[in-house]
Amino acid sequence: MDLLDIRNLTIELDTPQGQVRILDRINLQLKPGEIHSIVGESGSGKSLLAKAVIGVLNPAWRLTADRLWWRGQDLQALSFKARRAITGRDMAMIFQDPAAYLDPNNTVEQQIIEAIPAGDVTGTFLRKRMDRKTRVRQLLHRVGIRDHDKVLKSYPFELSEGIAQKVSIAVAVAHRPRLLIADEPTTAMEPSTRNQIQRLLTKLAVSENMAVLLITQDIGSILPDTQNLTLLYCGQLMETGNAVKLLESPAHPYTDSMIRMSLNNQSQLPHKARLPTLPGTVPTLRHLPIGCRLGPRCPNAQKQCVIAPSASQREQQLFHCHFPLNEPSS
Template sequence: MLLTRSSATDRPAPLLSIRGLKTCFPTRAGLVTAVDGVDLDVQPGECLGIVGESGSGKSVTFASVIGLIRPPGRIAEGSIHFDGADLRTLDPGGWRRLRGRDIAMTMQDALTALNPALTVAEQICEVLVAHAQDLPRRNRWRAARARAIEMLRLVGIPAAESRMDDYPHQFSGGMRQRIMIAIALACRPKLLIADEPTTALDVTIQAQVLDLISDLRREFGMSVVLITHDLGVVAEHTDRVAVMYAGQIVETGPTRDLIAHPRHPYTRGLIGLIPRLSDLDAPIKPIEGQVPDLIGLGGTCRFADRCELRLPECRQDIPMRPVGAAHEARCIRAGEDLP
């Protein structure tokens, strides 16, 4: 695809563009708006970090992008464009052609995401046979198996050829995550959505998996969305960060700028939870309170009840405000030098 350039910013058109996304789920207690008015862009080749507490709407946002919201859940409003195509107009056949080939997603728990009744070879080859256009028509499964072995070697599975016919439960947690990545990258997608790729892994394996994703991103030239609750992870592996809270984006900007100069109190609170090697005796101050109930939220700052810097004006609807080059925050005090 030829990339068009914006006359205002002279940047390539985004690979993924989300505008005004609202995703809802009916419950007995009322309508839960899990994602409420999200605007996001993912540029070609960049790594975007999505950060926030559990229940902030991170996974639901990208489940909406990849067409995994099923009734009674629904996308109530908004547009989602990928590589120039309107994803909200796709029929089931269009989704089958897109998922796995152009957009791939690794789920939080590899053990439950992988099919326990199929071998690793069957699960990788299935994707390749369905989507890889360069495989020969004759002996397609044999060619797919050879490609699958290459992918397992690429993601660091020892003795890849001899382990192809093993089942997911025969691998460790870190190896299962690598297998998930191999399946997701088998067809060289343009966008990889990595949803908590290091959940339940020890620190050493976490670093290996994240480094692997970064290396493969550079090798394939793909874009990556890294969903996590850990700002320490995105500080090292992403180009840009979007902080989510209660279904909304509350701050977004280049990673270094956002971490060095956070402009939303919630972002400041998340950064304050990261232990500092320069001062090991410094107390870690938790963010008091809980994420609000997502039923019937009005037009107010959703962080106001937990914010130590709130003002009376915070009880009104607050839009995103520019606070620097490509840096925005949803706070009336975003332009201040906060304590």
């Protein structure tokens, strides 16, 4: 059974210019232990989708879905209190700027202790206190922090960017969530630190059988063991499926462009070569194109693209495009 099952999720917003569809019929399935990466430019709706999963959307936004299930339970049918209980118990989220989300008034030790469920420690007051401190040290070791004595006494502003991100991961996994959402956790980090965080997330997914939903702008920074990959653009799903298949033979022009624009490919360009970028910019919500929203920027666009393409299937890939790439020869 899928851990998370989303079918045709749509988020709409009322504006003075009329109703705007911020997310347009998004589908997503996650299994226990799966690493799933969501890739797209800024403004594509990646973080909005994550917020819809954990239930922290703006009340003014209208969410509808044919299915929004967590472990077979309909999240839309739950009360606010019941939804919060599931989110607090089974889900956790880490962010791009950990220092901004860690409490600046408390030490690292205090923040991790607060995240440990009360039921994980038993016995007398002193025994509970000792068990919590032991658990905190174990969590820091698990995320790759060896000098725990120094880090435990530190405040967030005293930590380096890499250590702060590891601490935020320790806080997130303290209650053993079934789903960890990582919203661009390695953006602007130096390569060595970025690789450490990526290896850590992969290790947690394997050792804890925890699903990881990674959100990133650079397709080259997805986790090495990513099983499935989803490409979003301007609130629409462009392509999704097996990560290896998508990277080797993308069907959608947007997927192909994101691969060409990845930092990994740019490092191999000859000196003074032009960067392979899509023309134009992501449109604003007030000026969304009709049909396929990539149309005005797509190198393969034709008149038919003013009609929204239906979903097409090819092996382990699902895409929305009238003129797909790398079509198998008949």
